[in-house]
Amino acid sequence: xxxxxxxxxxxxxxxxxxxxxxxxxxxxxxxxxxxxxxxxxxxxxxxxxxxxxxxxxxxxxxxxxxxxxxxxxxxxxxxxxxxxxxxxxxxxxxxxxxxxxxxxxxxxxxxxxxxxxxxxxxxxxxxxxxxxxxxx
Amino acid sequence: xxxxxxxxxxxxxxxxxxxxxxxxxxxxxxxxxxxxxxxxxxxxxxxxxxxxxxxxxxxxxxxxxxxxxxxxxxxxxxxxxxxxxxxxxxxxxxxxxxxxxxxxxxxxxxxxxxxxxxxxxxxxxxxxxxxxxxxx
Amino acid sequence: xxxxxxxxxxxxxxxxxxxxxxxxxxxxxxxxxxxxxxxxxxxxxxxxxxxxxxxxxxxxxxxxxxxxxxxxxxxxxxxxxxxxxxxxxxxxxxxxxxxxxxxxxxxxxxxxxxxxxxxxxxxxxxxxxxxxxxxx
Amino acid sequence: xxxxxxxxxxxxxxxxxxxxxxxxxxxxxxxxxxxxxxxxxxxxxxxxxxxxxxxxxxxxxxxxxxxxxxxxxxxxxxxxxxxxxxxxxxxxxxxxxxxxxxxxxxxxxxxxxxxxxxxxxxxxxxxxxxxxxxxx
Numbered sequence: 251x252x253x254x255x256x257x258x259x260x261x262x263x264x265x266x267x268x269x270x271x272x273x274x275x276x277x278x279x280x281x282x283x284x285x286x287x288x289x290x291x292x293x294x295x296x297x298x299x300x301x302x303x304x305x306x307x308x309x310x311x312x313x314x315x316x317x318x319x320x321x322x323x324x325x326x327x328x329x330x331x332x333x334x335x336x337x338x339x340x341x342x343x344x345x346x347x348x349x350x351x352x353x354x355x356x357x358x359x360x361x362x363x364x365x366x367x368x369x370x371x372x373x374x375x376x377x378x379x380x381x382x383x384x385x386x
Numbered sequence: 387x388x389x390x391x392x393x394x395x396x397x398x399x400x401x402x403x404x405x406x407x408x409x410x411x412x413x414x415x416x417x418x419x420x421x422x423x424x425x426x427x428x429x430x431x432x433x434x435x436x437x438x439x440x441x442x443x444x445x446x447x448x449x450x451x452x453x454x455x456x457x458x459x460x461x462x463x464x465x466x467x468x469x470x471x472x473x474x475x476x477x478x479x480x481x482x483x484x485x486x487x488x489x490x491x492x493x494x495x496x497x498x499x500x501x502x503x504x505x506x507x508x509x510x511x512x513x514x515x516x517x518x519x520x521x522x
Numbered sequence: 523x524x525x526x527x528x529x530x531x532x533x534x535x536x537x538x539x540x541x542x543x544x545x546x547x548x549x550x551x552x553x554x555x556x557x558x559x560x561x562x563x564x565x566x567x568x569x570x571x572x573x574x575x576x577x578x579x580x581x582x583x584x585x586x587x588x589x590x591x592x593x594x595x596x597x598x599x600x601x602x603x604x605x606x607x608x609x610x611x612x613x614x615x616x617x618x619x620x621x622x623x624x625x626x627x628x629x630x631x632x633x634x635x636x637x638x639x640x641x642x643x644x645x646x647x648x649x650x651x652x653x654x655x656x657x658x
Numbered sequence: 659x660x661x662x663x664x665x666x667x668x669x670x671x672x673x674x675x676x677x678x679x680x681x682x683x684x685x686x687x688x689x690x691x692x693x694x695x696x697x698x699x700x701x702x703x704x705x706x707x708x709x710x711x712x713x714x715x716x717x718x719x720x721x722x723x724x725x726x727x728x729x730x731x732x733x734x735x736x737x738x739x740x741x742x743x744x745x746x747x748x749x750x751x752x753x754x755x756x757x758x759x760x761x762x763x764x765x766x767x768x769x770x771x772x773x774x775x776x777x778x779x780x781x782x783x784x785x786x787x788x789x790x791x792x793x794x
Contacts, residue, residue: 582718
């Protein structure tokens with residue numbers, strides 16, 4: 251499990267006073283980016299050096315508890331599934347007292363940059379991502 | 387059906403060259419806001435004058451086709467479901483040649499501003515939203 | 523003068539109830555993008571087909587009047603200056619009753635994509651941009 | 659001097675491959691928010707408990723060096739000026755090798771929430787902010 255701590259920023263809230271819903275998706279992705287970087291596949295590397303990219307084909311989230319500016323939230327990221335040409339990350343957002351405030355998942359496919367077609371997960375990426383499954 | 391036309395902006399793309407996924411959720415919400423305003427429940431009215439608000443408790447989206455800066459997209463919004471204390475909007479994103487590029491939905495509950503508890507949809511809101519169902 | 527009409531969206535406001543300041547810069551850029559597209563230099567063209575890009579080296583804005591969700595604002599864009607390797611766009615934001623709510627400017631340089639050095643404005647771009655000066 | 663370290667996120671870049679300019683303003687504000695919280699005037703406190711707010715009336719920035727996803731940047735915040743009804747924060751963005759990549763400032767006024775008129779800086783806020791001047 252990879253934990254990514256954040257503090258809700260003013261620009262992430264809206265005039266209704268709470269976190270704007272799409273910002274949770276953005277924050278989930280920030281956590282995912284940080285995890286990818288830790289396992290050697292940061293976006294700078296993916297964009298510059300790899301011949302594939304990892305577009306999101308599906309995303310979903312539940313919003314269980316309103317979040318205010320200044321709230322401290324931990325985002326726990328884990329791998330929920332690894333297929334042949336895709337993988338799924340799962341996210342849990344909790345307050346410091348462990349209250350669950352939100353959750354979500356993102357489904358990614360491995361896409362060849364040139365042909366724009368799906369390819370099998372490269373073995374080094376598969377190995378790196380596998381190390382992030384919940385029961386590892 | 388309510389159609390909301392947009393053009394993908396530079397700031398909505400990322401260094402991978404395409405629309406960043408959470409921006410589709412934001413764009414879906416822009417379309418929803420525009421629909422709400424047309425039926426008399428714009429956010430200015432909701433925030434200033436109403437004793438309830440309409441937080442999103444679930445959202446999901448599929449991403450079917452990469453979108454670039456300058457792409458012209460129509461977002462069609464319709465009501466997928468109306469319950470006692472909640473309603474669901476559905477979204478379809480198409481190019482001008484009708485290619486489906488993405489879809490999604492958002493589930494909203496009616497929440498009393500003071501008590502922060504779910505309430506039944508006020509009848510005027512229910513009536514207004516019902517007029518936006520697909521088969522109306 | 524190029525006029526770009528917008529409606530303030532919920533996600534552009536923050537928990538203080540008003541437009542978040544950096545969103546005015548984003549909206550100014552949206553107007554600039556729309557103007558560029560109209561004169562044949564849209565970002566899709568700039569990114570795909572040109573060997574230069576137009577990075578912003580300076581930006582500033584004044585915020586004169588609070589903006590709420592749903593407010594209708596016109597952004598007027600004009601060219602304030604054209605130099606050898608740079609140009610400046612000026613922006614005025616007004617309500618429909620012509621109240622000035624904000625203003626700003628962005629200074630751009632012409633940068634060669636390969637060498638990452640400043641170059642003189644290509645003549646076709648210079649001609650197109652010149653057509654957008656205030657007194658044209 | 660208050661230092662706020664960040665890593666450039668994918669969603670802060672655009673299809674030209676670099677940090678989108680308005681994101682620098684947002685990041686400057688994130689640093690300012692963090693400073694305010696450290697000196698006891700976090701936005702949660704300002705929004706809920708104070709009878710004034712601190713709207714930005716002017717902002718500007720210079721962009722000196724392109725920033726990529728994954729770049730590690732330190733944002734140094736200091737108080738550049740304190741007037742009767744306003745104050746100015748200055749920002750410097752540097753890479754870890756101290757390369758200056760950008761700078762900026764934001765001018766804030768103290769505004770009474772009810773009357774929407776400028777008021778003198780409350781003495782506790784003045785004292786707290788004064789402690790953040792460069793030569794303190």
